[in-house]
Amino acid sequence: MVDLYSLLSHLRSCPEVFFAGTSQFQHGSIHTYALVADCFRLVSGDLLLEENAIPDKEILSKLEEKSRTAIQVSCWFFSYEAFHRQPGLLAGITTFMLRKLPELADYVDTGQWIEDEDRNEEFVRAALDCCGILPDGESEIEAADRLDALSTIKRQQVLKESSDAFERMVEIRRKMAEQKAREAANVYGRE
Amino acid sequence: MTAEILKQNWQSKWDKARTTWSPFVKLREPVWCLSSSEARKEGLTGSFAMIRLSDHRIVIDLEEVLKLDVGGCALQVLAHEIGHHIYTPANLHDNAILLSRIQWGLAGIENRTAFVANIYSDFLINDMLQRSKGLDMAVVYQKVNKGIEFSKLWTLLMRTYEYLWRLSRGMLTGSSHFQSPSIDADASLLASLIRSYSRNWLDGAGRFTALLFPYILEDEEYQKARLSMLIYLDAEAAGLNGSIIAGITEIDDEAVKGNVDPRREALGIRGEDKIPANGIGISERGGTGPQQRYLEPGVYIDLLRKINPVLDEQELLNNYYREIALPHLVDFPVEQINPVSYNLPEGTGNWDFGDSPDEIDWLESAVQSPEFIPGYSTVKRVYGPDNDSSSVSSPLNVYIGVDCSGSMGNPRFTFSWPVLAAAIIGLSALRAGAKVMACLSGEPGSFLESEGYSTSEKEVLTVLTSYLGTGYAYGIPRLKTPFGFPVKDKSHVIVVTDDDIFSMLSAETKTGESNWDIIEQSLKNAGGHGTLVLHSRPDWHRNEVKRLVQMGWEIYYVTNEKELLDFARSFSAANYHSKQIKNQGHG
Numbered sequence: 001m002v003d004l005y006s007l008l009s010h011l012r013s014c015p016e017v018f019f020a021g022t023s024q025f026q027h028g029s030i031h032t033y034a035l036v037a038d039c040f041r042l043v044s045g046d047l048l049l050e051e052n053a054i055p056d057k058e059i060l061s062k063l064e065e066k067s068r069t070a071i072q073v074s075c076w077f078f079s080y081e082a083f084h085r086q087p088g089l090l091a092g093i094t095t096f097m098l099r100k101l102p103e104l105a106d107y108v109d110t111g112q113w114i115e116d117e118d119r120n121e122e123f124v125r126a127a128l129d130c131c132g133i134l135p136d137g138e139s140e141i142e143a144a145d146r147l148d149a150l151s152t153i154k155r156q157q158v159l160k161e162s163s164d165a166f167e168r169m170v171e172i173r174r175k176m177a178e179q180k181a182r183e184a185a186n187v188y189g190r191e
Numbered sequence: 192m193t194a195e196i197l198k199q200n201w202q203s204k205w206d207k208a209r210t211t212w213s214p215f216v217k218l219r220e221p222v223w224c225l226s227s228s229e230a231r232k233e234g235l236t237g238s239f240a241m242i243r244l245s246d247h248r249i250v251i252d253l254e255e256v257l258k259l260d261v262g263g264c265a266l267q268v269l270a271h272e273i274g275h276h277i278y279t280p281a282n283l284h285d286n287a288i289l290l291s292r293i294q295w296g297l298a299g300i301e302n303r304t305a306f307v308a309n310i311y312s313d314f315l316i317n318d319m320l321q322r323s324k325g326l327d328m329a330v331v332y333q334k335v336n337k338g339i340e341f342s343k344l345w346t347l348l349m350r351t352y353e354y355l356w357r358l359s360r361g362m363l364t365g366s367s368h369f370q371s372p373s374i375d376a377d378a379s380l381l382a383s384l385i386r387s388y389s390r391n392w393l394d395g396a397g398r399f400t401a402l403l404f405p406y407i408l409e410d411e412e413y414q415k416a417r418l419s420m421l422i423y424l425d426a427e428a429a430g431l432n433g434s435i436i437a438g439i440t441e442i443d444d445e446a447v448k449g450n451v452d453p454r455r456e457a458l459g460i461r462g463e464d465k466i467p468a469n470g471i472g473i474s475e476r477g478g479t480g481p482q483q484r485y486l487e488p489g490v491y492i493d494l495l496r497k498i499n500p501v502l503d504e505q506e507l508l509n510n511y512y513r514e515i516a517l518p519h520l521v522d523f524p525v526e527q528i529n530p531v532s533y534n535l536p537e538g539t540g541n542w543d544f545g546d547s548p549d550e551i552d553w554l555e556s557a558v559q560s561p562e563f564i565p566g567y568s569t570v571k572r573v574y575g576p577d578n579d580s581s582s583v584s585s586p587l588n589v590y591i592g593v594d595c596s597g598s599m600g601n602p603r604f605t606f607s608w609p610v611l612a613a614a615i616i617g618l619s620a621l622r623a624g625a626k627v628m629a630c631l632s633g634e635p636g637s638f639l640e641s642e643g644y645s646t647s648e649k650e651v652l653t654v655l656t657s658y659l660g661t662g663y664a665y666g667i668p669r670l671k672t673p674f675g676f677p678v679k680d681k682s683h684v685i686v687v688t689d690d691d692i693f694s695m696l697s698a699e700t701k702t703g704e705s706n707w708d709i710i711e712q713s714l715k716n717a718g719g720h721g722t723l724v725l726h727s728r729p730d731w732h733r734n735e736v737k738r739l740v741q742m743g744w745e746i747y748y749v750t751n752e753k754e755l756l757d758f759a760r761s762f763s764a765a766n767y768h769s770k771q772i773k774n775q776g777h778g
Contacts, residue, residue: 107457118383145360149353149379158376159454172408 004135007124014076032068039075045085067102069110092131122150194225194253201265208269221249237421242275245432264331274316287436292446296400305427341367344406344416350378380453397449430498440514442478479606509652516614521763523623534574542571586625587719594665594688596633601658609687629654636661664695667706670713681718690727693735711742
């Protein structure tokens, strides 16, 4: 159990440098792999953690730039003290970094994770969910419902499904406006 | 608990509610209504509280408060109502802007504008009170929601509050059977929107409206939604009894930009938007009037009457053309007058032999002495001039005749360039201190004219913006009313009409005097300048136009903005800068 609000605040205080470019060849950019490796060693509490326990360089390099930036932000997030020396979390963190974040990166700009209140909370809850941790004072059902409410992916699916119906409604709206304009023109003369 | 005790209880919470927002808030204590019948007299129906922006009051129906069991929520309810006065909509002007932006997104269902505005304001205030001021607003909803009729919109709104305040599912939505993933998705977007626009709340109105639109589009859905939300509608008539709000005639660019659906934004749909970007009240070419940036008059009137249903339609129409005319007012022609200096008697002086005998004032001389001794007891009257200024500027009066036949559009429904042209001249004249006589004429049929020359803007605009729709042209014989004989005070004559005027000029008359004679003689009798503003083309009726020009009439064609501005400029230049009349002895 961890305090949700402390985590939200911690994520919001993510330093600007974590949003810098991720190319390992450009001056001033961050080496994503180095960050991830540090993060995993911090969480495992094992500074000599073997490389095969850390996400593969090649996998990281195949990800899109925005996904790698989101992973860098997650490295900051998992640097929170409550995650230190918790080797049991590594599998969840790997899932979060390599599956969840790339999926979300299609819809959420990296900056939104700290600037938008809802996305900020979604990030934290999704990370906790992957790690199997419940926020303080919440039952499993409550936590799942709250995450569900914030889920960008789910919202996108629902919006896409209802999009056709909505387009029809927009069409009705357009026709109504046109009809109204025609009636006005017919009644009120030629000007 | 009785209503009287409840009143004392709520009165004791008033100061705290006020200071919840700021200790500097100055607002009169609410009107406490002990019974619902009292509340109805104050205009409160449906809900248990309401606000009035016109006199900055809050009205509370204590009987209804008891019924709803929200007696223990005095602080929340009072703070909420205060929020309407100091946060949103706060004042009549912002209320008008809010309604105009919401109306923009409600094509075809504009009658729901105030309903949507009230819900939007409530969201902003409640979220501010719950999250920033630490008040438990959720408990008010939990109490009031008991026994409420569920609707889709109600479920969406309650679900949004659950999202906003991190409440468990069902805490406010209860057992509503309308809950669905689609409503959840919309609620999540609404919650984000309320948070994002809490400071620049006017800018979020368009997006908010777009999110609610599908929930109130169908009449049946809307009626159900209204029924379930009725108890919460405390600011629907907030603008009642307020005055006309200035600056609403112009199309609000922010309203157009903000007319965006957050669902589409979330899906990343950009570019070609199928939602008509021009919204309602804006024709296909953009807006209407100068620079196409004004609402159509009908839309303007509808909007203002939504804000305040008791506003007079004619007054609104006057204001519409006045606001559009104001930026185009011109220097009004004046004439230079060397006024006659009247000689006024100033007393008496001695009459001497060198003076003319007819100057002797016999009465005054007899008062001085019954014996008339020329040069000794005779007096004469002494006169002096009444002013010493050598010349003054005086604007000419203006007669404006407007064609109001069936061929002219009704300026109430469609923007009218000719009426705007007439309004510009009329208002310019009044501003310069001239008097204006206006006449609407659609003949054969009917006419409407002001009672002689007037200095009343209202009277002039009312005549100009009225509509008869009879006959086929301006009735030339109308000119005989003011110009049947030479007038003492010179006048400009302006007739706003279309090319049907030429049929009228050539029409047979029963008096033997042709309309050509009348128009010529009227201009002479007016003593000023004659202007025909035609909603026509220069290449039509060339011969007739030539004849009018020979009589001294100036012709202007006004069918679009450029021509209107040219007309106003030329009218001013021709009559003001180069034709200042030296009118010796006229007065």
